[in-house]
Amino acid sequence: MTNALLEYSTVFILSVFIGIEIISKVPSILHTPLMSGSNAIHGVILVGSMLILGSANSTTQELLGFLAVILATLNVVGGFVVTDRMLELFKSKTPSRKAKSESDAS
Amino acid sequence: MSRGTLIDLIYLIAATTFVLALKGLGSPKRARVGNLIAAFGMILAVGATFFKLNDQGQHLRHIPLILLAMAIGTIVAVPAARFMRFTAMPQLVAIFNGVGGGAAALVSITEFIHIKSTHPATYVTLEVLLGVLIGTVSFSGSAIAYAKLQELMTGRPITYPGQQIINALFAVAALALIVTILVTSSSMLLWVLLIVAFVLGIIFVLPIGGADVPVLISLLNAFTGLAVAASGFTLGNNLLIVAGTLVGASGILLTRMMSAAMGRSLSNVLFSAFGSVVTASGDAARDDGRTVRSGTPDDVGVLLAYSNKVVIVPGYGLAVAQAQHVVRELADLLESKGVEVSYAIHPVAGRMPGHMNVLLAEANIPYEKLKEMDEANSELATADVALVVGANDTVNPAAKNDPHSPIYGMPIINAGDAQNIVFLKRSMRPGFAGIENDLLFDPKTVLLFGDAKDTLSKLVTAVKAS
Secondary structure, eight states: OOHHHHHHHHHHHHHHHHHHHHTSSOOGGGHHHHHHHHHHHGGGHHHHHHHHHHTOOSHHHHHHHHHHHHHHHHHHHHHHHHHHHHHHTTSOOHHHHHHHHHHHHO | OOHHHHHHHHHHHHHHHHHHHHHHTTSTTTHHHHHHHHHHHHHHHHHHHTTOBOTTSOBOOOHHHHHHHHHHHHHHHHHHHHHOOGGGHHHHHHHHHHHHHHHHHHHHHHHHHHHGGGOOOHHHHHHHHHHHHHHHHHHHHHHHHHHHHTTSSOSSOOOOTTHHHHHHHHHHHHHHHHHHHHHHOOHHHHHHHHHHHHHHHHHHHTTSOGGGHHHHHHHHHHHHHHHHHHHHHHHTOHHHHHHHHHHHHHHHHHHHHHHHHTTOOHHHHHHSOTTOSOOHHHHHHHHTTOOOOBOOHHHHHHHHHTOSEEEEEEOHHHHHTTOHHHHHHHHHHHHHTTOEEEEEEOTTOTTSTTHHHHHHHHTTOOGGGEEEHHHHHHHHHTOSEEEEESOOGGGOTHHHHOTTSTTTTOOOOOGGGSSEEEEEESSSOOOTTOOOOGGGGOTTEEEEESOHHHHHHHHHHHHHHO
16 A cells, blocks of 8 residues: 555545535535535546546547546536526525515505 | 645645535525635636646646637536526536536546556556446436436336346446456456446436436435546545545435435435336225316415415426416415415425525525425415415325325425315326325315416416406
8 A cells, every 4th residue: 555545545534524524404405506516516527637638648548538628627617507596596585575575564 | 836736735725615615505695605616716726737747747738629628618518507497407417417427437547548558556447447437327327317307208217127136237247347357457348347337327227216316316416526536546636536525425415315305215215216106095096086176267366365374385397387487476466465475395396405496586586485394384284275386296195194105204295284275287197206196186175277387377367356
């Protein structure tokens, strides 16, 4: 077992615990945005795809790397945009609440 | 500070933003900011990667190709995400997840080809193979999930004799291939593993019914995270390990929370081919020859206009009919007549938890009118009318009364507690889970058949007239 493997395993194990810890209390209405948001975050595979294409030294590698960058970009861009659209609707609707209280008063 | 250290530092900042983002996404107030923080971290990480040197101290090559691929991905993704209809949200998440899994598998394959000549250590090959396996399963599984939700294929579970044995055989075959490749380091077998993993993803998803697909997507999302983490091990990149593992761990927990919201265990969701059989009680209900009472919009309009309290129970039918705006029009009209209106939101109303909240928010329905299940049930006890718009399984009393029903144990909205129940339905067809609903035969129940949007417009007219 090399030092590098040990280092990566440490990072892995600690990340598992953080991953479990940070989402322990999520109201069910946020389950979908949370899923979509974490979907965008694993789009970080774009970094890996760039490194693969950037060090490709055969046509096969270039082709696979090129495809990987396209797919990863879809994941990351689509993921963040969809999540933002979902969450855009969660902002509090103060104007309509005001309209309601006005109509009550009248 | 050397260039490499600086880039690692930027990666560390990006990893931190991902942790903060997941934390933020768990609370309604900070969710949107959380998502933007993660997007910012992602831009930093991708930007820094352009300047990264490889182990031999060489600059990143093929930068024009990278930019071209990114441009293609962006041009496709932005309009798809921007202009999708909100009803199509679950399938869109499925597809964006699937391509991520595909990318992770491709990264692992390419790295394997790249390092094969250097006779890598066994554990490196193992990381590659796990990345290929998990990433590919996520890719093909998400594709089938997409097809089911988009109704390109039946949403019902697809079962055949010996299904679980065949699935198990494929899983064993995949593991056996991994062991063989580790021993022989054959790149030919890698392609075989790819095919087996692809098929495994498909047959794993086929028996899962449409109503359960969102839980499945959440699980596949966690899988993609783990595949990304595996790629991170292979490439020796801490950012990929942290981000992938965060998503993997939190995704599995989220998946369990989602199945718990439906009152079921995860293994029940994945392996029971839920809803494939019409239950005994369902058959009996049909054979009884019991009749349903169908009404006219005019009758129901009067009923609504002279109620004190109306609770609207929206379901996926409302989303399909794009009726959220008409619902709001009806609610506003009733309120102007002094009727108290609220909405009862089941945790899994629509096709994903939270789906209904988003749809109703789109129609500017005030957030505080949306009652979560427990609160809604106490409202319903004193309500004059429960107006069920395109919901079915989430109000099915079989979940409480019939131990043989597949949905037994799922918490439901007690629409039956209201003085009157009005169902807006397209037909007598059972709901997404394929189970007969006794509430439809209740003497307190009136049915209005037709497209939800049409019927609601007629109700608006009727209420105005009364």
